[in-house]
Amino acid sequence: MGLSARVFLALGLGVAAGIFFGELMASLEVVGNIFIRLFQMTVIPYVAVSLITAVGSLNLRAARELAIRAGSILLLLWVICLIAIAVMPLAYPQLDSASFFSTSLVEPRKSFDFVRLFVTDNPFNALANGIVPAIVLFSILLGLTLMGIEGKDKFLDILNVLKEALTLLNQKIVSFSPIGIFAIAAAAAGTLEVEQFGQLQVYLAVQAVFALLLGLWVLPGLISCLTPLRIKQVINAVKDPLLLAFATGNLLIVLPTIAERGKGLLRELAEDSKEAEPMLDVIVPTSFNFPDLGKLLSLGFVPFAAWFVGSSISAGQYPGFLAAGLASFFGDVSMAILFLLDMMRLPADLFQIYLAVDVLASRFGTLLAAMHTASLALMGACAMGGIISIRWKRLQVFLVITVIVTATLLGGMRLAFTKVLSNFQTKENVIASMQLLRNPIDDIKVHLTPPGFPDEDLETGVLQRIKARGAIRVGYFFDNIPSTYFNQQDELVGMDVEMAHQLARDLDVGLIFIPVHEKSFIKMLKNGTCEIIMSSLPVTEDRAQEIKFTNPYLIETLAFVVRDADRTLFGSRKAIQKLESLRIAIPNVPTLAEKLKKALPQAEVVILETLEEFFNQKGREYDALFLTAEAGSAWSILFPDYSVALPQPGITKMPVSYAVNDRDQEWLQFMNTWLELKKHDGTVNELYDYWVLGKSEKLKKPRWSVIRDVLGWVE
Known part of the structure; x- marks a missing residue:
């Protein structure tokens, strides 16, 4: 059984094992990571050595011909593919998706330095850190320098031996692919949520459609517009190597066939082909060292990954992304994807998903790569033989048909995906169904309106009054998600509700919750109705003049909550400042209104009594809600048409x-000491992870599996 067959078998067995055993297969992720690291071990040195030897072994005339003529055609093919990658996300349907707050949201964006990315002052540092674009440029420049050096053959022979050794080592590692693919597939299938599987179908379908569109229509059509050859002639000549490339997933083995079939096509041009045929033997093997369209189309995974996690790549980011992607793909595709995920600030664990789905997607990519090689060789040979010219009439018809077909495919896929994914999406509001992480105390009373209490001697210390009555009175704000709010079971929950339970437990007293609002909470503190307000209270200068605040237990980040379509617009401070007729809502915190007016003097600031006024607005009463990113992320789960936008550059923190x-x-000193203890014993971090980041296992339901849900062998 060949390697390709064994890899397909391993993939199938891995998926089957994941479906059967479910989350029990998660432990195999370690095996998958080991395989990935072993595979990457040879990639960087191989890229450098192969480029230096390939470029350095050329003579100046051959290099000049390749660069000017075939190189121009190669650039044209790259541009076509990059355009395809840019329009592919149009097929992705609009999903109402939201997520818990992530600390990556408030991390300052690193400026993208093209000079440092492509030009290194230390090649060894670039090699050590896997900066692929810089390695590629350095290797090409070194190879060009070697062209004019006499006696270079001895050095190139050494490099060729090293290249062969790296290739053999890589082949040894590749021989273990079935084991690695099985582990990766089993772990992915065992832990992948049903909703995520539905979304992965989008990537596979879009990749397949665009690979076939480019490989069977665009590239043959381009040949027809620039040479005397017809589309049907081209397809008939190369159909066998295309099928072989698709079946084996290996481009290298079909290169000789592509060269021979190309020569056959050129012979059909009779005498015009005499000078062109020999150039096929130069272009076909040389092109293998440059990114083909099959590789390049894998760039589409990065925009898909952004959509997959509910994000997007803005139009302004695409030029840098595509340029870096093209340079990165001179090396290994896997390394390039890892690099680009990091560059676009997307979760690195998406790379595991890429490896799992690419086993199938890469087959279509290899078919496109074979067609790319054939197209480059044919058009390059015709250009070098002087038999290339633009057939304007053909070109006009070809462009019109291509635009119509592409638009139809994009629209059709988007409609189909919208319908299919609607069956996978769950409408359950996670925030609304959350319950307390820890067991609540038994003696608890929650008031929905401020009660009347018997008069107490306020000259007595707070701790003494709490001990005497056997309960602590805690003030809370309604719907202060995720701090204090009522869930679907009408239970008062939230991070600060949990903290209040812990405080009462540590004091060994009961717990009385009393509702407060902005206009009354200071008075209720002063008259003894409440001993403390525990409801994620922002520290402001005006409040600090009338009451005391404990030391901050959290530092939150101010942001805007906007409609999904406005997220990119509100992500730039300069763009917001240019907007006119802004109407921004804020919670009833006067200091926030002052800060907002200073930053955006042209905006109308509207104070809301409840935040639901913003989310339930009709039409466009408000353009944005000024809130903390932590609270905004929680509200966006309840109202998934909205997202959090953090204006850049600069981040405003609020204790x-x-x-x-x-x-x-x-009492103040006691609370400061208590909060410090809760930070050090992990209470604050644990509750923050649960209520703000959504990272607790309590939130995660077991993935469906045969062994659990059908056979009932495990719980």
Whole structure:
């Protein structure tokens, strides 16, 4: 059984194992990671050595011919493919998706330095850190320099031996591909959510459609517009190597066949082909060292990955992304994808998904790569033989048909995906169904309106009053998600509700929750109705003049909550400042209004009594909501048509604390000490992970599997 057959068998067995055993297969991810690292071990040195030897072994005339004529055609093919990659996301349907807050959202964006990316002052540093574009440029320049050096053959022989050794080592590692693919497929199939599987179909379908469109229509049509050959002639001549490339997933083995079939096509041009035929033997093997369209189309995974996690690549980011992607693909595709995911600030674990789906997608990519090689060789040979010219009438018809077919395919796929994915999407509001992470205390009472309490001696210390009555009175704000709010079971939950339970537990007293609002909470602290306000209270200058705040237990980030379509617009400070007639809503925190007016003097600021006024607005009453990114992310889960936008550059932080009466210093000192203890014993981090980041296992339901849900062998 050949390697390709064994890889397909391993893939099938891995998927089957993942479906059967479910999350029990997650442990195989380690095996998959080992395989990936072994595979990557030879890639960087191989890229450098192969480029230096390939370029350095050419003579100046051959290099000049290749660069000017065949190189121009290669650039044209790259441009066509990059355009295809740019329009592919139009096939992705609009999904109402949202996620918990992520710390990566507030990390300052690193400026993209093209000079440092492509030009290195230390090649060894580039090699050590896998900076592929810089390695490629350095290797090409070194190879060009070697062209004019006498006696270079001895050095190139050494490099060729090293290249052969790296190739053999790579082949040894590749022989273990079935094991690695099985582990990766089993782990992915065992942990992949049903909704995610539905979305992966989008990538596979779009890749296949565009590979076939480019390989069987665009490239043959381009040959027909620039040479005397017809589309049917081209397809008939290369159909066998195309099928062989698709079946084996190996481009290298079909290169000789492509060269021979190309010569046969050129012979059909009779005498005009005499000078062109020999050039096929130069172009076909040389082109193998440059990115083909099959490789390049894999760039489409990065925009897909952004869509997959509910993000996007803006139009302004595409030029840099495509340029870096093209340079990176001079090396290994896997390394390039890893590099680009990091560059676009997308989760690195998406690379595992890429490896799993690329086993299938790469087959179509190899078919396109074979057609790319044939097209480059034919058009390059015709150009060098002087038999290439633009057939304007053919070109006009070809362009019109291509635009119509592409638009039809994009629209059809988008409609189909929208319908298919609607069956995978779950409408359950995770935030609304969350319950307390830890067991609540038994003695608890939640008031929905401020109650009347018997008069107490306010001169007595707060701790003494709490101990005497056996309960602590905690003020909370309604719908202050994810701090204090009522879930679907009408239970008061949230991070600060959990903290209040822990405080009562540590004091060994009961817990009384009392609702407060912006206009009343200071008065309720002063008259003893509440001992403390625990509801993610922003520390402001005006509040600090009347009450005392504990030391901050969280530092949150100010951001805008906007409609999904406006997220990119509100991600730039300069773009926001240029907008006119802005109407921005804010919670009832006067200091926030002052800060916003200073930053955006042209905006109309509207204070809301409840945040639901913004999310339930009709039409466009408000353009944005000024809120913390942490709270905004939680609200966007309840209302997935909205997203959090963090204006760049610059990030505005805001401390969050608890409020106490300004008369009792002993109570304030106790709370500061208690908060410090809760930080050090992991309570704050654990609750933050659960309520803000959504990282607790309690939120995650077991993935469906045969062994659990059908056979019932495990719980």
